[in-house]
Amino acid sequence: MNLKSFSILFLWLSCSLYSYSTQLPDTLYINSGLLQTYNGSSINYSCFNDSDVFEKSNKVLSYFVSDTVSLTIINNDQVPHQFTLDGLGISSQLLIPGGQETVLIHSTSLGTFIYHDSENFPNHKIIGLAGMLVFRNEDYSSFYWNLKEIDTVWVNDISQNNIVSTSYNPKFFLINGNHNPNINEDSLARVTGNVGDTIIIHVANTGNSIHSIHFHGYHLKMTQSSEHPNYEGRIKDTFPINPMEVMTLEMVPHQPGEYPVHDHNLIAVTGANIYPNGMFLTMLISP
Amino acid sequence: MLLISFIGHGQQTVNHQLIARNLGEKTMHDGVILRTFGFAQSFSEQPPIPGPTLYANEGDSVTLDLFNVSQGAPHTIHLHGLDVNQENDGVPHLSFEVHHMEHGYYFFVAPHPGTYFYHCHVVSTIHVQAGMYGVFIVKPSDGSNTTWEGGFEYEQDKLYTMSEMDPLWHEDSVMEHPHDTTQSVHEVFVPEYHPSYFLVNGMSEQELLNPDIAFQSAKEQVSLLRMANIGYLANRVAFPTELNAKIISTDGRPIESPEISDTLWLSPGERYGVLVEPNVDLIDSITISYINMNSLVTENTQYIPVNVSGTNGLIEDEDNKTFKLYPNPSRNRFHLKSIGVIYDGVKIYDAMGRLLQTVNIENTSLGNIEVKSDLPAGVYTVEVILDEHVLDSIKWINQ
Numbered sequence: 001m002n003l004k005s006f007s008i009l010f011l012w013l014s015c016s017l018y019s020y021s022t023q024l025p026d027t028l029y030i031n032s033g034l035l036q037t038y039n040g041s042s043i044n045y046s047c048f049n050d051s052d053v054f055e056k057s058n059k060v061l062s063y064f065v066s067d068t069v070s071l072t073i074i075n076n077d078q079v080p081h082q083f084t085l086d087g088l089g090i091s092s093q094l095l096i097p098g099g100q101e102t103v104l105i106h107s108t109s110l111g112t113f114i115y116h117d118s119e120n121f122p123n124h125k126i127i128g129l130a131g132m133l134v135f136r137n138e139d140y141s142s143f144y145w146n147l148k149e150i151d152t153v154w155v156n157d158i159s160q161n162n163i164v165s166t167s168y169n170p171k172f173f174l175i176n177g178n179h180n181p182n183i184n185e186d187s188l189a190r191v192t193g194n195v196g197d198t199i200i201i202h203v204a205n206t207g208n209s210i211h212s213i214h215f216h217g218y219h220l221k222m223t224q225s226s227e228h229p230n231y232e233g234r235i236k237d238t239f240p241i242n243p244m245e246v247m248t249l250e251m252v253p254h255q256p257g258e259y260p261v262h263d264h265n266l267i268a269v270t271g272a273n274i275y276p277n278g279m280f281l282t283m284l285i286s287p
Numbered sequence: 288m289l290l291i292s293f294i295g296h297g298q299q300t301v302n303h304q305l306i307a308r309n310l311g312e313k314t315m316h317d318g319v320i321l322r323t324f325g326f327a328q329s330f331s332e333q334p335p336i337p338g339p340t341l342y343a344n345e346g347d348s349v350t351l352d353l354f355n356v357s358q359g360a361p362h363t364i365h366l367h368g369l370d371v372n373q374e375n376d377g378v379p380h381l382s383f384e385v386h387h388m389e390h391g392y393y394f395f396v397a398p399h400p401g402t403y404f405y406h407c408h409v410v411s412t413i414h415v416q417a418g419m420y421g422v423f424i425v426k427p428s429d430g431s432n433t434t435w436e437g438g439f440e441y442e443q444d445k446l447y448t449m450s451e452m453d454p455l456w457h458e459d460s461v462m463e464h465p466h467d468t469t470q471s472v473h474e475v476f477v478p479e480y481h482p483s484y485f486l487v488n489g490m491s492e493q494e495l496l497n498p499d500i501a502f503q504s505a506k507e508q509v510s511l512l513r514m515a516n517i518g519y520l521a522n523r524v525a526f527p528t529e530l531n532a533k534i535i536s537t538d539g540r541p542i543e544s545p546e547i548s549d550t551l552w553l554s555p556g557e558r559y560g561v562l563v564e565p566n567v568d569l570i571d572s573i574t575i576s577y578i579n580m581n582s583l584v585t586e587n588t589q590y591i592p593v594n595v596s597g598t599n600g601l602i603e604d605e606d607n608k609t610f611k612l613y614p615n616p617s618r619n620r621f622h623l624k625s626i627g628v629i630y631d632g633v634k635i636y637d638a639m640g641r642l643l644q645t646v647n648i649e650n651t652s653l654g655n656i657e658v659k660s661d662l663p664a665g666v667y668t669v670e671v672i673l674d675e676h677v678l679d680s681i682k683w684i685n686q
Contacts, residue, residue, distance in 0.1 A: 031571030149581075167582045169479075181472060209581040210521055212554035214367070216376055219540060230546070236538040237368045240521070240554030258381055259372030265519050265580045266412040270477045275410050277472070282381070 015223050023104075027072045029057060030081050030095070030117070030129065035150075037172055037272075040191055044159035045128045046175075048083075048115070052076050057177025058131030060144045065110055065135045074100040084118035085133060086244070087111070087226060094119060107135040111224055112202040112246040122208070123158045126151075130206035132246070142200045144188045147241065147279065148207040149173045149268070168208055173268040173278030180269070180280040191283035195256055201249040205241040206277075211268065211279065214238040215251075217259035219268075224248035238264055253285040298346045298428065301397075305364065307385070307407070308334045309462070311418060313452075315484050316492040321457040324357070324407070324417035336489040337517070338421030341405065343397040345428045345436075351393040351405075355385045360409055360466045362419065364393055367404035367556065368539050369423065371395040377408045379448045380471035384409055397425045398436040401539025402446070402513040402558040410475055413464055416456050422448055425539070434511060439535060443616075443686055444511040445502055447591065448490075449553065449575060450518040451482035480519055485538055485577045485587040488682045492589070498637060498665020501592040502573060503684055504565055505616065512561040516553040520586060522580040526563065527571040527593055536560035555580075569595040575653040594638060594666050596682050609679060610671050616684035619662075623671065624655045630677035632672035633658055635683070637665065660685065 033054025035045035048058045052074070063069055073083040075095035083092040085105065092101040100150040117129035128148075136142045149170035157164045173179065177191050184190050193199045201220070205211055219235050227245045241247060262269050271277035311323035325334025338594035343349045343574040355362050361384035374395045376382050385391030424446070427433050430442050455461065457477050464475040470566030485491055490500060502508055512532075516522050526532040526549045534546040537559050550558055572590040579586055597615070611624040623633060633656075635644040646658055658669075664685050671679040 042326075122473040143558065151581075167584070169581055210554065210583070211580070212521075212556050216365070216378065217370055217373070219368075219370060219538065230544075233543055235536060235540040236557075237370070238538055238550070238554065238556040240557065255370075255372055257375060257376075259376060260381070261379055264554070266415060266555070267480050267519050267580075270412050270475075273474055273476055275412055275473050275475050 024063060024067045024069045025072070026061065026069055027074065028083070029074050029076045031055070032077045033127075037150070037152065041152065043150070043155045045155065045251060046077060046124070048073075048131050055177075058128070058146060058147065060131065060176070061115070061133040062142065062144065063135055064109055064138055064220065067106070067135070069105040070102055071105055072100055072102040075097045080119055081117045081124065082119040083115060085115045087113045087246070091118065092100055105133070109135070110137055110247050110248070111135055112204055114204050114206055114244060114246055116206065125206065126208060127155050127158050132204035132206070134202045134203060136200065136202070140198045140200045142191055142202060143191050145175050145201065145203045145213050146177075147175055147203065147205045148177070149209050151208075170207070170209060173263065175279055175281065179271055179278050180276045183281040189260070190281060191251070192285070193253060194286050195253050197253065199251045199253070201251060202246070203239070203241060203261065204246045205243055208243050209268075210240060210242055210265075212238055212240045212264045213261060213279075214264040215259070215261050217255065217257060218251055218253055220249045220251045223250050224245055256285050256287045258282050258284050288666060298348065299344065300320075300350070301343045301347045302350045302352065303341050304352040304354060305326065305338065305363040306330065306334075307355040307357050307419070308352060311336075312591055313418070313489070315452070315682055316490070316494045319454065321452060321454055322459070323457065324414055324419045324423055324462065326419060330356070334418065336418040337450070338405070338419070340421060340446060342426065343423070343424045344426050344430050345397055345400050347397045349395055349397055353385050353391040353393065355387055355389055355391070358387055360414075360464065361386045361468060362407045362414070363391070363409055364405050365408035366393065367406060368401075368424065368558070369395060369398060369403050373554075379409050379537070384468065386468075386501075399539050400425045400427050400438075401536060402515055402560065403539055403556070404515065404556070406517065410464060410466065411476060412475055413456070413461065413475060416519070417462055417519065420450070422446055422513070422515055424513070434535060434560060435541060438541065439509070439511075440510040441509045441562065443504070443508070444513060444591065445677060446513040447487055448515045448517060449522050449577070450486045450516075451520055451577060452484040452486065453478070453480055453482040454484075455481070481585070482518075482520070485589050486518075487575060487589055487591060494590060495591055496639065499663050501594060501638070501665060503594045503666040504563070505684060506565055506567065506595060506598045509562060509564045510562060513558065514551060514553055514561060515558040516555055518577070519555055519580070521555070522553040523576040523578060524553060525549060525574040525576075526551070526561070527569060527573070529567050529569050529571070529595070530563040530565050531595070533562045534559055534561050565595040567595070568597075569593060592638070594665065596667035597684075610681060612669060612681045612683055616686045618686045620657060620659045621669075622655055622657050623669075623684060628678065630671050630678055631671045634670040634672060635660060635662065636668040636670070638667075643667070
């Protein structure tokens with residue numbers, strides 16, 4: 001082998017290895033199951049999960065901005081579904097029960113996105129099928145909040161193919177499928193860090209309500225808003241977020257302590273006559 | 288109750304006392320009386336809703352003395368947006384709560400100029416609805432009418448705090464909730480929320496015609512509107528286009544690129560600073576819609592009267608007028624000067640045409656008189672009288 005041939009072989013191997021290393025495989029299973037609410041009732045619910053076992057929260061997909069993701073979606077449910085990733089123009093074909101499809105996902109910039117079931121939208125979203133996908137920077141700590149509320153009347157009507165005839169009136173308010181105080185046990189959601197750290201919080205509202213997230217102790221900078229890009233750069237302590245909106249918030253804590261973050265629609269910090277419940281968690285910042 | 292002492296370099300120590308009460312009463316616009324919780328500044332007054340507006344200048348050392356005389360649940364003060372340390376944050380299980388007949392003291396240094404809230408954080412869903420909230424305004428270190436150091440100058444500011452009330456939530460069965468101080472979570476009865484009173488500064492419907500509420504301005508006068516939402520519904524605020532509204536700040540921080548818009552969205556807990564500078568005479572209203580956060584349905588609309596007339600300085604053209612009223616706008620007094628015409632009285636009317644004050648001049652005047660008035664801020668009509676005949680009619684803005 002002469003030098004020229006060796007160089008070509010080396011280049012081919014390098015490209016192949018590079019392509020292989022950046023084709024990050026991942027899988028989402030569409031599952032249905034019973035969701036136990038904390039007032040003792042249970043409802044039919046669906047989620048995008050990490051395995052074929054039903055879990056009450058949608059998987060958080062988090063990648064580095066340089067990654068190209070090969071995402072396989074498997075419909076483990078009894079009805080058709082369709083995977084759609086808002087903001088990046090990616091959608092699967094309609095997936096029949098037992099069907100699957102692989103899509104390639106790549107982003108050249110940091111950001112928070114919503115993936116959801118676009119079949120029978122928004123009904124399938126209301127019965128649970130919406131999660132968040134993030135392209136992040138490896139330099140910073142990242143946390144993930146998928147905001148969602150549950151109106152059990154709506155979920156039951158939709159899952160039984162009944163016409164929804166009531167005004168949307170949710171009683172359960174969740175972050176990543178959890179409510180206070182259990183949210184603090186979710187390491188993806190509970191913000192921890194040190195004074196001076198740059199902390200990134202990715203927020204997606206996959207529910208039907210508007211939420212108004214108030215931070216104690218700190219002001220944060222909004223670095224991304226899918227609905228209001230002209231608001232990017234604003235420094236605030238309270239961030240309204242509309243249904244199907246995503247935003248990315250940057251926080252550099254100036255003081256240590258344990259501080260709450262909660263929806264300032266104070267109805268959303270209750271549940272089953274418990275206060276605080278719902279969308280209420282704390283951040284823990286060390287000196 | 289406010290005490291101020293100087294500590295040098297323009298910074299002061301500012302002491303406020305708030306008295307927490309559990310047995311307040313508020314008469315609504317339709318005569319219905321609701322039980323309230325609230326913050327008062329004396330024992331002789333009903334706790335106002337919203338609570339008293341508190342002030343400090345940037346850099347001031349502030350002490351809040353919360354005196355709980357409630358005979359009920361403990362209370363706290365959460366300093367919403369003021370980014371105080373954990374000990375002073377007012378969240379019971381993370382700082383401290385103040386029990387009946389106890390004082391609790393909160394210490395902080397006033398941060399960036401802007402509009403903030405204070406409210407109780409004990410079972411906050413119940414206690415905020417009950418009325419335990421108010422606004423804390425931080426002005427620049429020199430106390431000037433400037434939005435922040437190097438920011439926009441304004442001649443007057445008006446605060447509009449939006450909230451709602453659901454009568455069911457003001458019944459004893461809800462307000463007398465159990466409270467176990469050893470627990471960080473509490474089982475309380477939280478009714479469905481169906482407010483029937485939609486408030487601006489605690490008032491609604493015809494109460495908003497009160498000159499204290501109305502936005503009154505001269506042409507080309509720059510005003511800062513402090514818009515704040517402490518309710519459980521969102522607000523969509525529509526300003527008359529002629530006000531030339533510019534959204535300049537939010538949550539106590541400047542907006543880098545101010546937004547020129549006649550519409551403002553305010554979610555619960557948010558505050559915005561809006562500069563307005565009308566350029567025409569105007570009688571109109573600021574429209575506040577109250578929007579359900581779940582159904583997104585507009586549940587109610589309230590209207591803040593807007594009255595723009597005259598220009599800064601003398602409202603009327605002084606070269607062509609027989610009577611001159613100055614300074615205008617002014618506060619609680621003005622001078623009236625006649626150019627060669629005698630008169631023997633002055634009558635002051637409000638925007639509804641109600642006679643509020645009569646000044647009789649013992650010796651018929653040809654010259655300059657000073658009229659003092661303790662009327663609240665607002666736009667008034669001043670009539671100049673001789674023998675019960677109206678000689679002239681002049682608009683006066685009492686700031």
